[in-house]
Amino acid sequence: MEITCSQVIGGTNSPCLAERQNSIITAGKTKNRIHCADDSIAGAVSQRACVFCGARVVLNPITDAAHLVHGPVGCASYTWDIRGSLSSGSEMFRNSFSTDLKERDVIFGGEKKLTLCIDEIVQKNSPPAIFVYATCVVGIIGDDIIAVCKAASQKHGIDVIPVESSGFISGNKIIGYRAAGNALIHLITPKEGEIIQKTKKINFLGEYNLGGEKWLVERYLREMGIEINVACTGDSTVASLKQVPGGFLNLVQCTGSMHYVARLLEEEFGTPYIDVNFFGAYNTSDSLRRIAQEYGEPHMIEAAEHLIERETERIRPEIEYYRTKLTGKRAAIYVGGAFKALAIIRQLRELGVEIVFCGTQTGKPEDYEQIHGMLNPGTVMVDDANPAEIERFLIEKKVDIMAGGVKERTLAHKLGVGFVDHNHDRKDCLAGFDGAINFAHEVYVTCCSPVWKQIRAHPDWEVYHE
Amino acid sequence: MLECVPEGPVEHTIGKINPAKTCQPIGAMYAALGIHGCLPHSHGSQGCCAYHRMHLTRHFRDQVLASSSSFTEGASVFGGAANLKTSIKNIFAIYNPEIIAVHTTCLSETIGDDLPTIIKQSEIPEGKRVIHTNTPSYSGSHITGFSNMVKSMVSYLAEATEPVKKDQVNILPGFVNPGDMREIRKIVDEMGIQMIMLPDTSGVLDAPQTNKYALFPDGGTTVDEIVDTGNSSLTLALGSWASDAAGAMLVEKCNVPCIPLRTPIGLKATDDFIMTLKEKCEVDVPKSLTVERGQVVDTLIDTHFHYQGKKVAIFGDPDIVISLTEFVLTMGMIPKYVLTGTPGSRFETEVRKMFEEYQVEGSIVKADGDLFELHQWIKEEPVDLLMGTTYGKYIARAEDIPLVRVGFPILDRAVHPLMPITGYRGCLRLIEMVSNTLLDRRDRDASDEDYEMVL
Numbered sequence: 001m002e003i004t005c006s007q008v009i010g011g012t013n014s015p016c017l018a019e020r021q022n023s024i025i026t027a028g029k030t031k032n033r034i035h036c037a038d039d040s041i042a043g044a045v046s047q048r049a050c051v052f053c054g055a056r057v058v059l060n061p062i063t064d065a066a067h068l069v070h071g072p073v074g075c076a077s078y079t080w081d082i083r084g085s086l087s088s089g090s091e092m093f094r095n096s097f098s099t100d101l102k103e104r105d106v107i108f109g110g111e112k113k114l115t116l117c118i119d120e121i122v123q124k125n126s127p128p129a130i131f132v133y134a135t136c137v138v139g140i141i142g143d144d145i146i147a148v149c150k151a152a153s154q155k156h157g158i159d160v161i162p163v164e165s166s167g168f169i170s171g172n173k174i175i176g177y178r179a180a181g182n183a184l185i186h187l188i189t190p191k192e193g194e195i196i197q198k199t200k201k202i203n204f205l206g207e208y209n210l211g212g213e214k215w216l217v218e219r220y221l222r223e224m225g226i227e228i229n230v231a232c233t234g235d236s237t238v239a240s241l242k243q244v245p246g247g248f249l250n251l252v253q254c255t256g257s258m259h260y261v262a263r264l265l266e267e268e269f270g271t272p273y274i275d276v277n278f279f280g281a282y283n284t285s286d287s288l289r290r291i292a293q294e295y296g297e298p299h300m301i302e303a304a305e306h307l308i309e310r311e312t313e314r315i316r317p318e319i320e321y322y323r324t325k326l327t328g329k330r331a332a333i334y335v336g337g338a339f340k341a342l343a344i345i346r347q348l349r350e351l352g353v354e355i356v357f358c359g360t361q362t363g364k365p366e367d368y369e370q371i372h373g374m375l376n377p378g379t380v381m382v383d384d385a386n387p388a389e390i391e392r393f394l395i396e397k398k399v400d401i402m403a404g405g406v407k408e409r410t411l412a413h414k415l416g417v418g419f420v421d422h423n424h425d426r427k428d429c430l431a432g433f434d435g436a437i438n439f440a441h442e443v444y445v446t447c448c449s450p451v452w453k454q455i456r457a458h459p460d461w462e463v464y465h466e
Numbered sequence: 467m468l469e470c471v472p473e474g475p476v477e478h479t480i481g482k483i484n485p486a487k488t489c490q491p492i493g494a495m496y497a498a499l500g501i502h503g504c505l506p507h508s509h510g511s512q513g514c515c516a517y518h519r520m521h522l523t524r525h526f527r528d529q530v531l532a533s534s535s536s537f538t539e540g541a542s543v544f545g546g547a548a549n550l551k552t553s554i555k556n557i558f559a560i561y562n563p564e565i566i567a568v569h570t571t572c573l574s575e576t577i578g579d580d581l582p583t584i585i586k587q588s589e590i591p592e593g594k595r596v597i598h599t600n601t602p603s604y605s606g607s608h609i610t611g612f613s614n615m616v617k618s619m620v621s622y623l624a625e626a627t628e629p630v631k632k633d634q635v636n637i638l639p640g641f642v643n644p645g646d647m648r649e650i651r652k653i654v655d656e657m658g659i660q661m662i663m664l665p666d667t668s669g670v671l672d673a674p675q676t677n678k679y680a681l682f683p684d685g686g687t688t689v690d691e692i693v694d695t696g697n698s699s700l701t702l703a704l705g706s707w708a709s710d711a712a713g714a715m716l717v718e719k720c721n722v723p724c725i726p727l728r729t730p731i732g733l734k735a736t737d738d739f740i741m742t743l744k745e746k747c748e749v750d751v752p753k754s755l756t757v758e759r760g761q762v763v764d765t766l767i768d769t770h771f772h773y774q775g776k777k778v779a780i781f782g783d784p785d786i787v788i789s790l791t792e793f794v795l796t797m798g799m800i801p802k803y804v805l806t807g808t809p810g811s812r813f814e815t816e817v818r819k820m821f822e823e824y825q826v827e828g829s830i831v832k833a834d835g836d837l838f839e840l841h842q843w844i845k846e847e848p849v850d851l852l853m854g855t856t857y858g859k860y861i862a863r864a865e866d867i868p869l870v871r872v873g874f875p876i877l878d879r880a881v882h883p884l885m886p887i888t889g890y891r892g893c894l895r896l897i898e899m900v901s902n903t904l905l906d907r908r909d910r911d912a913s914d915e916d917y918e919m920v921l
Contacts, residue, residue, distance in 0.1 A: 040512060040536045043553030045505075045561070050513025072572050072603035073482055073807075074489025078517035080857070094860075095470040095838075100482040103605045106576055117481040124476050136511055136573040137604065140542060167511035168542045168573055387531060388560065391679050406520050410529040415679050455677055 023383040045386050048361050050167035052135055053079070054176020058257050059131050059163065059183060060093055061085035061208050061233040062241065066127040068097040070114050070145060071135030075167075076100075084210050084427050085234055092127055101137060111143050118152045118160060128238040129159035131183060139166030159238065161186050173336065174362050177257040184232060185264055188244045196245040201229035202291070203247035205262055205273070206254030206339075209234025211429035217278050220432060224292060224303040232258060245269040249294050251276045251287075256337035256362055278431040279343030280350060280439070281312060281319070311433040319350065322440035327352030329400040329447055332393065334359045334385055334408055335422055338367030344403050344422055345374050351440055356397040359385040387411055401447045416455050418446035471841045471864075483838035484857065486781050487807025489603035490611030492518040493641060494569035495532055497615035500647075500665020502686030503564030505557055506532040509550055509579065509598075510571025525875040526644075526671040526883050531681060533557055537573060546574050547584045554588040554596060561681055565595040565689055569615060572603035595689060597622040607808040608874075609707050609783050612641045616665060616712040623689060624696040626720040631699035634660035635747065636722065638712050640705030640729055640785050641874065642888060644668040644685075649886035650704070650730065653740065656754055659747050662691045662698060664712070672884045696720030700746050704739070705729040705785030707808065729785045730888045732793025732896070733762060758890035765897050766797065772901045772921075773851075774798035781805040781840055781854040782873035784813045784833070786887075790853060790872065791817055793896060795824045802829050802849045809834035837861065851904065868903045872896075 040046040056079045060067055069076035076098030087093070099117050101110050118130060130152075134145050145162045152160040163183045165176055190196055202221065207214050214234040221228060229247045230240040244265065250273035252262045262273040274294060276287035285308045292304040331353045333344050341360050348355060355375055359382035360367070368381060375381070380393050390408060393399070394415050401418040402408060412419040420442045422430065428438045470483065491508060495518050498506035508515035515534035522530040535541070535549040550568070557566055568581060581598045590596055599618035601611040616638060637654060639647050647668045654661045669685015695701070695716060701724040703713030713724035725746070730739040737759075744751055777800045780790050784806045791801045804817050813833040821829055830843060841861045844852075852858050852869045856877045862869035876882050886892040905921055912918070 040534075041552075041556060042536045042549045043507070043533050043556030043560075044536070045531050045533045046512060046516075046536065048512050049516040050511045053513050053516065068481075072489055073485050073487060073607075074492070074514070074517070074572075074603050076482070077485050077488035078521055080484070092470065096482075096484050098482045098485060099480075100485070101572075101604050103602070106572070106604050113480060120478065120480055124472060124478070125470060136537075136542075136571070137576050140573065140576045167513040168537045169539055386560075387529075388681070395679075406523055407516075407530075410523055410527065411679065414529060414673075414675060416675070416677050455675065 024380065024389070026378060026380050040384055045388070046384060048384055049173055051169045051173070051176035051179060052133060052165040052167045054173030054257075055133060055163050055165035055180040055183070056176070057083060057173075057208075058177055058180035059233060061087075062129075062131070062236050062238065063087040063093045064090035064127060064237045065129045065131055066092060066095070066097055066121050066125060067131050067133070068099065068117060068121065069133045069135060070099045070110065070138050070143070071101055071133075072137060073098050073100045075133075075135045083208065085208050086210075086212050086215075088215075088235055089237065092125065097121060106137060106141055109141060109143055110138060111145075111148050114143065114145065114148050115152060118148075118156070122156045122158065127158070129161060129187065131161050131163055133163045134166050136167045139168065159187055172362055174256055178260050180257070181261040181264070184241070184261055185268075187238065187241055188265075189268070190242070190245060196243060198248065199229060199246045200248045200295075201227045201246065203229050203244055203250045203265075203271070204231040204234075205250050205252045206256075206258035207231040207234045207251075208254070211427055213278070213429050213431035213435065216429055216432045216434060220284075220288060220307060221291070223307050224288070224300045225297075226291065226295070226300065232261065245271070247271050249274065249291070251291065253277060254337065254339055256339055277339065277343055279340075279435065280347035281315065281433055281436045282346055282350065283343060284432050284436070285312070315433050315437050318437050319440055322444050323350075323352045325444055325448055326440075329353045330356045330398055332357035332390070332397065332399040332402045332404075332417075334382075334390060334402065334404040336361045336405065338363040338371060340422055341367075341371055342374065345371070347436065347439055348403070348443070350436075351443060353401070353443070355379055356399060357382070357393045359383060359390075391415065401443060416452060418443075418449065418452070420446055471838060471845060473845065475842070475846070478838055478842070482807075482836045484841075484860075485807055485836050486805060486840070486857065487607035487609075488521070489572070490601035490606055490608060490614065491569050491571050491603060492521060493608035493611030493613070494567070494599055494601045494615035495519075495530075496522060496608075496641065496667070497612045497619075497665050498567035498569070499530065499670050500667040500686055501565060501567060501619065501692065502684075502688045503682045504567050504686065505561055505563040505565075505682075507534070507553060507557065507566050507568045508532060508571060509535045509546060509568055509581070510573040511537045514571045514573075521875060522671075524877045527880055528671045528673060530671070531561075533561070535574070542573065542577060545577055546579045547587075550579070550581070550584050551588045554585075554590065558591050558594060563594075563682060565597065567615065567619075568596065568598040569601045569611065570598075571601070575600065575602040575604075595623070607783075609641055609785070609808050613708050613711045616709065617715050619664065619692055620695065620712045620715040621719060623692040624716060624720050625693050626696040626722075627693070628697045631722070632660070632694075632697045634662060634694075634698045635743070636695045636698045636701040636716065637661050637663045638701065638703045638709035639663060639666070640708035641783060642705075642729065642786070643874075643883040643886070644670065644672040645882075645884040645886045646888040646892070648672075649889040649891055653755065653889050654743065656752050657740070657743055657747070657749050658752075659743060659749060662695050663687060664692060664695060696722065698722050700725065702727055702739070702742065705789075707784040707810070707813075728792070729789045731786060731789035731892060733759075733766075733796050733890075733893055734792055735789045736889055736893065755890065762890050762893040762897070765894060769897060769901045770798055772904055775800065776850040776904065777802040777848075778851040778853055779803040779805075779840060779844060779849045781807075781835075781837070781858065784808050784810070786873050788813070788816055790896075791820055793893070794853075794900075795820060795826070797897070797900070799851075799900075800826060800829065802847070803840060803843050804829065804831040805835040805840050806833050807836060841865075851900065853900075868907045870899045870903050872899075
């Protein structure tokens with residue numbers, strides 16, 4: 001089915017935007033490449049965010065740093081502890097620091113206030129590093145946060161790192177990931193004369209320890225005789241991040257946020273990287289095998305196989321149980337990046353669920369090629385979908401369950417569609433073999449909830465309208 | 467979280483740590499959702515709009531639609547006029563709302579976009595409306611943004627079209643939950659008074675499941691109703707921070723007299739609200755409300771020993787905090803710390819006056835404060851109960867103090883937006899929450915021999 005401009009969107013009987021045509025394609029039927037990473041159209045109810053948002057989610061899990069948002073208070077309020085990154089130590093990162101710029105600061109510049117805020121934080125909390133995030137206004141009034149941070153670093157003898165994340169630079173979070181990446185490299189790069197010794201340990205890039213996922217993978221690797229040097233950035237500390245150059249290998253999980261950093265680390269420190277994915281049993285097994293092969297040590301390969309066999313056997317009965325309940329259900333996926341989309345596609349398939357709709361906010365052309373290859377003919381793919389488009393395909397494709405983020409949840413629920421959170425709001429560990437069970441359980445709970453039977457209490461009742 | 471506030475007094479004079487407010491645009495967006503068939507539009511970067519929608523969705527657990535001008539670097543250099551014009555055209559083409567309510571952001575304010583001119587130059591289909599308000603994020607708070615948007619609704623739309631004022635009252639409910647707006651409407655209905663509520667998010671953000679998805683749910687004040695507010699014979703502005711500006715605009719533009727009242731939370735504020743309606747509209751208070759009031763007093767008598775004399779810290783938005791402070795004083799509790807993140811010294815003046823009236827000594831009140839300060843005060847001298855938003859949960863845990871969740875935002879509990887804290891029903895709910903929370907704590911802390919079946 002080709003999507004054309006004359007087709008209706010949602011319940012509004014309005015034509016869809018001609019500009020959006022190329023952002024929607026159907027697997028198996030369309031030869032065109034999907035248009036993505038375009039800027040969103042002005043006036044669209046986009047699910048996308050901004051550069052600041054991207055930078056903030058990447059850096060915020062650094063536990064013992066102070067994260068100071070330089071701008072009016074809103075940007076700090078909305079990002080205060082919104083991500084379930086767990087810490088084994090410091091909780092400093094869960095505080096919200098804002099320079100709270102007021103009108104006179106916007107007129108006369110906010111540099112002085114920024115300096116005073118940094119001074120106060122150092123005096124009160126003496127964190128090992130402070131990240132200073134630029135917001136829209138700061139970019140417009142031209143505060144030189146690089147100079148302020150440099151002066152503060154010298155004055156206090158700690159890392160004060162600017163993050164150039166003015167929101168207007170782009171509506172694509174990937175640009176924000178890059179700003180965060182630059183800040184990370186700033187922190188990681190050894191000071192002159194410092195040498196970080198190479199080890200046999202592994203760095204785990206793009207892992208944010210949501211629901212303790214880093215800890216779970218750490219257990220697996222330890223069983224294989226491999227230690228994690230540091231994760232970027234889940235449950236990391238400033239001191240541990242400075243050991244990144246000592247890593248033997250970089251694992252890249254969230255490719256959207258961390259490929260950039262992995263490439264820079266390869267250039268700078270000669271550390272090779274491989275892409276891994278710990279969502280679902282299949283991906284976990286595959287990743288563990290490839291990590292063992294990178295080390296090339298027979299006992300590691302053997303340990304990996306042993307672990308995979310044992311864990312697969314352990315979870316099989318439960319997965320089978322959920323599979324009997326879920327086979328034939330139809331799913332829609334709309335998530336931030338392609339990494340997540342691919343992981344969810346595999347996992348839902350393992351549960352016998354058919355994917356009928358898939359979209360991302362920030363997928364790149366090659367990501368969509370890969371997604372395209374994994375989907376059945378007829379599956380709709382949309383880049384940067386707006387709610388009207390999501391609604392339309394949820395109805396048209398008779399979806400039973402949707403996987404997405406906070407903004408999609410209520411939309412799905414209003415249409416009587418089950419929902420599973422695969423975004424920052426989730427609290428349960430979805431990684432590894434345990435995560436496969438947790439995910440299956442979540443899908444089952446929402447797909448097979450008795451609540452859906454209550455939607456029409458009595459066939460004669462009109463659906464209640466005010 | 468728990469380690470940020472050091473032991474002992476430390477000076478905190480600059481910036482905010484753990485803010486008790488957020489920025490203007492989200493308030494404007496919330497107000498605009500209370501117009502029927504309205505798409506709120508954020509004139510700024512995409513992130514603002516995404517954050518506001520996410521935040522509101524987390525609080526209300528309902529769909530929040532809003533569009534963005536999607537500023538890029540170009541728009542930030544050359545101004546956002548083209549973005550807004552394209553947005554208006556696209557919004558009417560795709561979503562087809564009755565009205566678009568545009569609010570600015572710190573970005574478009576700093577650039578200096580001239581919204582009235584841009585809107586005048588935009589293509590607006592016949593019968594459709596575009597209104598705007600200025601919401602610079604660097605002044606005031608989300609309450610200021612709410613107030614500005616409601617004021618703009620009046621200045622754009624309200625008209626005195628009739629020669630004689632109608633027998634109807636405008637009710638400006640302020641920044642409260644849809645459940646509160648329903649409760650206020652119920653009271654006015656029971657008194658047999660014709661009313662227009664502006665804005666009204668009931669039916670929008672507490673919409674029932676219908677198995678159909680409506681871009682624009684059934685609720686909200688219609689544009690015609692907003693026009694007609696200019697013909698009403700009276701406006702009651704509930705909560706001065708959120709509603710006074712719109713009330714004053716109705717006086718100025720349409721010559722509708724306005725009576726400012728406190729948000730009807732607690733016994734006295736609800737009494738004042740009902741007595742004002744009774745006097746001004748010359749109606750009797752129906753028996754149903756007399757019964758409700760009697761139930762509140764009866765419950766206060768039955769439970770007063772559970773909470774009387776307990777010290778409480780209250781934080782949140784000024785209108786709600788002022789009324790809550792009065793209610794806890796009525797309940798015989800001691801409001802030890804009263805804090806709002808919204809700037810403005812008249813908050814302090816008003817609360818201090820209540821302290822004097824009830825002869826409360828040694829309590830602290832502060833506007834433009836943050837939760838770091840509140841936490842510091844509590845460390846210095848603890849309280850028995852904390853009342854405020856979800857953001858209080860860290861202090862509650864660190865200091866082992868029970869928290870009653872009230873206000874905006876509440877991100878970790880459901881159902882609350884449907885349950886009123888206003889009116890007499892709201893009094894009962896507040897008494898229940900406060901009293902049960904303290905009793906739960908007593909049960910939790912009781913030793914085996916002190917653990918009792920009957921309390």
